[in-house]
Amino acid sequence: MFSFEQTFYENSQWWRLITPMFIHFSFAHLAFNCLWIYILGEKIEKFDGSFVFFCLVIFSAIFSNSLQFFWSNTSLFGGLSGVIYALIGFCMVNEMDSPYGRYDIPPGLYLFMIIWLVLGFLGIVEMFGFGAVANFAHLGGLISGIIFAVVYKFFPLYRSN
Template sequence: MFSFEQTFFENRQWWRLITPTFIHFSFAHLAFNCLWIYILGEKIEKFDGILVFFSLVIFSAIFSNSLQFFWSNTSLFGGLSGVIYALIGFCMVNEMDSTYGRYDIPPGLYLFMIIWLVLGFLGIVEMFGFGAVANFAHLGGLISGIIFAVLYKLFFMNWSN
C-alpha cells in the first residue's frame, strides 16, 4: 500500500511518490534519519522558513523515490535518507557563496556524506552490515537538494531585487 510500485501509474495512486519516506526497516534507521531531520531541518527552517523547508522535503521525496524506483527496478525501499541528502545538498549550495556560514555546518559533514554515498554505491556500507542501501534515493536526494537550492537562489534573487 505504501511502497512505490507499478500500480501507482495504473491506478493513479499518487501518494506512493512520497510514502516510502515514512517506511523504515529498523529503529536505528528511523532514529538516525529523525536526528538529521531535526538538526538540518531546524537550520533551514530558521533561515529560509517553513514553506521552503516543507517544499524541499516534498520535492526531494518525490525526486529521490522516483530515481530509486526507476534505476533500481525495485519497489521495496524506504526511509528519509533521500530527503536527508537533499537537505545536505541544499545547505551545501547555500553555504558555498555565503561568507558567514549560513547554517553553521562543518565542511567535514558534507565530505563525510558524499563519501558515505560513494561507499554505498561501492557496496561497502552493506558489506559492513548496515543493510541494503537505497543508493539511488541518496543520489536523487543530493541532486534534488542542489537543484532546489539553485532554483531557490534564482527565484529569491529575482524576487528580492
C-alpha cells in the same frame, strides 16, 4: 499499499511518491534520520522558513523516490535518507556563497556524507552489515537538493530574515 508497484502511474496512486519516507526498516535507521532532520531541518527552517523546508522535503521525496524506483528495479524501499541528502545538497549550495557560513555546518560533514554515498554505491556499507541501502534515493536526494537550492537562489519562495 505504500510501496511502489509497476502499475503505479497507471493507477494514479500519487501518494506512493511520498510515503516511502515514512517507512523505516529498523529503529537505528529511523533514529539517524530523525537526528539529521532535527539538525539540518532546524537550520533550514530557521533561516529560510517553514514553507521552504516543507517544499524542499516534498520535492526531494518525490524526486529521490522516483529515481530509486526507476533505477533500482525494486518496488519495496523506505526511509527518509533521500530527503536527508537533499537537505545536505541544499545547505551545501547555499553555503558556497555565504561569507559567514549560512547554516554553520562544518565542511567535514559534507565530505563525510559524500564519502558515505560513494561507499553505498560500492557496496561497502551493506557489506559491513548496515543493511540494504537505497543508493539511488540518496543520489536523487542530493541532486534534488542541489536543484532546489539553485532554483531557490533565483526565485526565492520566502525568506524569514
